[in-house]
Amino acid sequence: MNHPDPDRSLAKNFCEETLGMLDRVEPLVRELVRSGGKQGDAAATLERCFSLAHSLQGSAAFLRYDHLAKVAAAAEQFAAGLRSSSAPVEASHLLLLHDVCTLFRQGIELVRQTGGDDQLAVAAAELAARLLPAEREPTPGPDDDGDLEGFIGQVDGLMQVVERELLLWDLTSVDPGRLAELIDCLEELTALFAHRRYTDLERICRAMANVLRRFHGGEVFQGEYPDKVFLGLVDVLYEGIDAIAAGGDGIILRVEEHLETLQAIMRQPIGELLIRAGLVDPRTVEQALRIQEQARARKKTPKRLGDLLVAMGEVSSEQVDRAIRAGRACPVPSRSGDRQGDRDSDGAVLPVRNGVAAAAGTVAVDREKLQRLLEHLARLEKYRPGMEAPLQELVNGLLRQAEEMATQVR
Amino acid sequence: MAKNVLLVDDSSTMRKIVSRSLRQAGLDFGDIFEAGDGLEALDVLEKENVDIVLSDINMPNMNGIEFLREKSTRDAIKDIPVFMISTETGDDIIGEAKSLGAVGALKKPFTPDKVSEVLGPFM
Numbered sequence: 001m002n003h004p005d006p007d008r009s010l011a012k013n014f015c016e017e018t019l020g021m022l023d024r025v026e027p028l029v030r031e032l033v034r035s036g037g038k039q040g041d042a043a044a045t046l047e048r049c050f051s052l053a054h055s056l057q058g059s060a061a062f063l064r065y066d067h068l069a070k071v072a073a074a075a076e077q078f079a080a081g082l083r084s085s086s087a088p089v090e091a092s093h094l095l096l097l098h099d100v101c102t103l104f105r106q107g108i109e110l111v112r113q114t115g116g117d118d119q120l121a122v123a124a125a126e127l128a129a130r131l132l133p134a135e136r137e138p139t140p141g142p143d144d145d146g147d148l149e150g151f152i153g154q155v156d157g158l159m160q161v162v163e164r165e166l167l168l169w170d171l172t173s174v175d176p177g178r179l180a181e182l183i184d185c186l187e188e189l190t191a192l193f194a195h196r197r198y199t200d201l202e203r204i205c206r207a208m209a210n211v212l213r214r215f216h217g218g219e220v221f222q223g224e225y226p227d228k229v230f231l232g233l234v235d236v237l238y239e240g241i242d243a244i245a246a247g248g249d250g251i252i253l254r255v256e257e258h259l260e261t262l263q264a265i266m267r268q269p270i271g272e273l274l275i276r277a278g279l280v281d282p283r284t285v286e287q288a289l290r291i292q293e294q295a296r297a298r299k300k301t302p303k304r305l306g307d308l309l310v311a312m313g314e315v316s317s318e319q320v321d322r323a324i325r326a327g328r329a330c331p332v333p334s335r336s337g338d339r340q341g342d343r344d345s346d347g348a349v350l351p352v353r354n355g356v357a358a359a360a361g362t363v364a365v366d367r368e369k370l371q372r373l374l375e376h377l378a379r380l381e382k383y384r385p386g387m388e389a390p391l392q393e394l395v396n397g398l399l400r401q402a403e404e405m406a407t408q409v410r
Numbered sequence: 411m412a413k414n415v416l417l418v419d420d421s422s423t424m425r426k427i428v429s430r431s432l433r434q435a436g437l438d439f440g441d442i443f444e445a446g447d448g449l450e451a452l453d454v455l456e457k458e459n460v461d462i463v464l465s466d467i468n469m470p471n472m473n474g475i476e477f478l479r480e481k482s483t484r485d486a487i488k489d490i491p492v493f494m495i496s497t498e499t500g501d502d503i504i505g506e507a508k509s510l511g512a513v514g515a516l517k518k519p520f521t522p523d524k525v526s527e528v529l530g531p532f533m
Binding site for chain 1 (some may be wrong): 419420421422423425426430456466468470495497518519
């Protein structure tokens with residue numbers, strides 16, 4: 001399309017005007033959110049939200065800020081629906097409007113910093129879908145009873161895109177547009193499988209989309225090769241699809257196991273862990289995140305946040321490792337029931353040992369780190385002869401246990 | 411003869427964008443006036459020599475529909491052609507605008523070519 005050139009003065013005007021409107025609308029939305037809709041004039045606020053979305057949609061579409069325009073169009077429709085409805089505005093609606101304001105502000109910041117809103121792709125698609133959930137429905141969906149061939153063809157087409165993007169993970173992971181396309185495909189697959197009630201396949205696709213969305217939101221993968229986990233799931237999906245094509249029911253064996261594997265590749269954002277540990281302040285993390293964003297904008301793979309903070313001299317590698325260990329999921333004693341203990345699989349109460357239920361017979365530990373710990377312990381061996389008796393006894397015990405664990409690990 | 415145009419939109423960015431599209435459309439436009447809502451637009455129409463109006467629909471104080479309704483009651487300005495500028499979600503309201511005298515509509519985002527196609531016959 002031959003749009004007018006989005007020159008600097010127009011872009012500047014657009015940013016200033018939108019920020020001005022946001023400054024007027026946001027406090028009103030926030031007040032309604034805080035009071036659960038009890039304080040403030042809901043009707044007037046909705047009207048302002050509508051006007052904000054309307055103005056932003058028109059200008060953003062002309063200036064080719066397509067992701068902002070997409071959310072603005074959805075928000076305009078959403079606000080118009082609320083405005084014309086006789087039902088009271090619910091808290092969830094207000095929160096959505098608040099999210100819209102937040103995304104608009106992020107978008108304006110991106111336009112100012114990068115000259116475009118490409119990096120908003122995933123967040124915008126997600127928010128637009130939340131504003132207008134009906135748009136997520138697959139179109140056209142095959143009938144439940146017939147057109148299996150058409151359904152398989154539709155699914156295959158989407159699966160090919162998913163597989164291609166995962167095979168090109170090094171490119172996809174740093175390109176918000178490609179990542180958005182991948183997530184869109186997975187969401188479409190989710191809807192297609194849901195439509196035909198292939199629940200296992202639906203759950204896997206939804207989980208993949210969710211994990212990818214979290215990745216785009218700044219969370220990091222625990223392992224070095226998340227694409228291998230995803231590609232493993234693609235194989236699982238293909239097996240299920242092949243089974244459906246052959247007249248099967250699409251049930252996936254060990255689906256819970258597959259989902260757990262997927263969830264396990266995510267961990268809490270390292271920035272959050274470091275802030276919580278008091279090792280860095282939020283501003284420093286924001287600065288590092290900006291550096292990562294800039295790298296992505298230049299289509300380069302950014303340094304991992306922890307490595308970046310180490311490079312910035314804010315923390316040491318050891319501190320990052322410690323924070324990751326502390327944040328990693330580990331078994332927590334159940335709070336349900338009394339303090340005497342947890343229940344085993346048959347429901348029997350188990351004794352408490354040092355505050356942790358004895359039922360925790362197996363725990364998830366990092367294999368490599370355990371190996372290193374065992375190696376450190378093994379080094380104690382050569383110092384044992386010079387130790388005093390009580391210490392020697394303690395070391396003997398440690399080494400015996402280490403030997404047992406080492407055997408299991410190897 | 412060059413035609414004078416009035417742009418009515420509460421967004422100053424939109425007014426600038428539309429103004430630029432008009433200049434790029436290759437039509438013979440003279441002065442381009444601006445108004446932020448229907449009330450301001452009526453004021454400009456009473457004072458200036460305007461040949462064509464391009465108006466948004468959703469505006470504060472007086473929206474595009476109210477503007478059309480009010481304009482149709484004023485003899486001095488009621489025959490000035492008005493084009494509505496709409497968004498995808500404003501389709502249903504265009505019908506109402508046309509019933510109140512709007513002669514056409516442009517859907518955002520439009521190109522200079524589209525401006526030329528729609529406004530050309532009125533030049």
